[in-house]
Amino acid sequence: MISKGVVLDMALLFGTPNQKKEFCSSLLYHLKSQGWVKIQNHGISREVIHKLFSMTKHFFNLPYEEKMKAKHPPQANPNRGYSYVGQENVAQISGYGKGKGPGKSRDIKETFDMGAANDSLINNQWIPEESLPGFREFMESFYEQAFKAEMHLLSALAIALGISENHVKSLHDRAENEFRLLHYPALPVSYLADKTATRIAEHTDFGTITMLFQDSTGGLQVEDQTQRGAFRDIEPSAPTDLILNIGDSLQRLTNDTLLAACHRVTYPPTTKKDGNEVIPDRYSIAYFVKPNRSASLLPLKEFVSEETPCKYDNVTAWEWNNLRIAKLYT
Numbered sequence: 001m002i003s004k005g006v007v008l009d010m011a012l013l014f015g016t017p018n019q020k021k022e023f024c025s026s027l028l029y030h031l032k033s034q035g036w037v038k039i040q041n042h043g044i045s046r047e048v049i050h051k052l053f054s055m056t057k058h059f060f061n062l063p064y065e066e067k068m069k070a071k072h073p074p075q076a077n078p079n080r081g082y083s084y085v086g087q088e089n090v091a092q093i094s095g096y097g098k099g100k101g102p103g104k105s106r107d108i109k110e111t112f113d114m115g116a117a118n119d120s121l122i123n124n125q126w127i128p129e130e131s132l133p134g135f136r137e138f139m140e141s142f143y144e145q146a147f148k149a150e151m152h153l154l155s156a157l158a159i160a161l162g163i164s165e166n167h168v169k170s171l172h173d174r175a176e177n178e179f180r181l182l183h184y185p186a187l188p189v190s191y192l193a194d195k196t197a198t199r200i201a202e203h204t205d206f207g208t209i210t211m212l213f214q215d216s217t218g219g220l221q222v223e224d225q226t227q228r229g230a231f232r233d234i235e236p237s238a239p240t241d242l243i244l245n246i247g248d249s250l251q252r253l254t255n256d257t258l259l260a261a262c263h264r265v266t267y268p269p270t271t272k273k274d275g276n277e278v279i280p281d282r283y284s285i286a287y288f289v290k291p292n293r294s295a296s297l298l299p300l301k302e303f304v305s306e307e308t309p310c311k312y313d314n315v316t317a318w319e320w321n322n323l324r325i326a327k328l329y330t
């Protein structure tokens with residue numbers, strides 16, 4: 001039996017004033033102590049999340065040639081469409097922020113990236129409708145539903161941090177987010193043994209928060225914020241549980257009051273590393289919440305004082321995003 005760990009109930013955010021307070025302070029407590037937290041009753045229904053996983057599986061099960069009809073360009077930007085196994089290697093940015101150089105491992109994963117349907121700068125890449133009927137419509141609708149959940153979570157965060165809800169929401173009101181489907185193919189454990197390959201190398205996400213859904217396979221780990229170098233498992237629980245983790249942009253906006261969660265995906269925790277076991281397929285979905293491209297990532301005034309001087313330069317969210325993704329596809 002897998003322990004579920006703490007799962008916060010977002011229904012409390014819409015309950016009595018005391019319940020709302022309880023939700024916001026638990027959110028802050030977990031984010032401060034571990035950089036991530038699980039949340040249920042976030043407003044995206046069980047049916048929709050089950051369909052999200054089933055559509056994701058159908059997509060990756062399509063023949064390679066079909067998926068390549070929506071291919072991601074060879075370079076990192078624009079970050080849209082299908083990336084085959086080996087195209088993106090997150091180890092290129094693994095040491096970033098720790099003053100270390102890139103890692104060397106290859107990621108054994110394939111991905112499909114999307115943005116908002118009405119994004120003013122970048123178009124999505126779609127496979128033909130007949131390749132997977134309903135795929136585009138479902139994903140566009142999921143994007144909208146995730147944006148609603150995002151807005152509630154940002155309100156809760158603002159309340160918890162004692163800063164203006166309206167300001168935080170206005171920094172994100174253009175929904176210039178990214179949304180990624182991930183498939184880690186089944187493989188013999190020996191493939192990962194010499195560390196030249198992994199599922200996804202350690203990294204921090206670039207945006208404000210990431211809303212992640214994972215299947216029951218396991219292998220997602222996050223670095224302990226008080227013991228750097230030690231990675232702890234984020235155990236699978238209900239696939240409907242939303243895993244919220246902090247990205248670089250929130251670390252910058254809060255002047256290090258909240259720290260980005262460094263995470264990776266490796267063997268499921270029960271795998272015997274020296275055997276002939278085959279690690280099962282793993283599917284996950286990540287919705288990367290990002291500030292509007294033109295928003296400044298200078299720390300907000302509430303987090304800057306004589307005791308806590310401003311730690312970061314004035315870059316826009318778009319400049320930061322592009323600086324961070326630049327090396328991923330090299």
Ligand SMILES: O=C(O)CCC(=O)C(=O)O
Nearest residue numbers: 182205214220265284286
């Ligand atoms: O597959 C996962 O659970 C994590 C994926 C991830 O970290 C990412 O795409 O940034």
Ligand SMILES: [Fe+2]
Nearest residue numbers: 203204205263
């Ligand atoms: Fe990530």
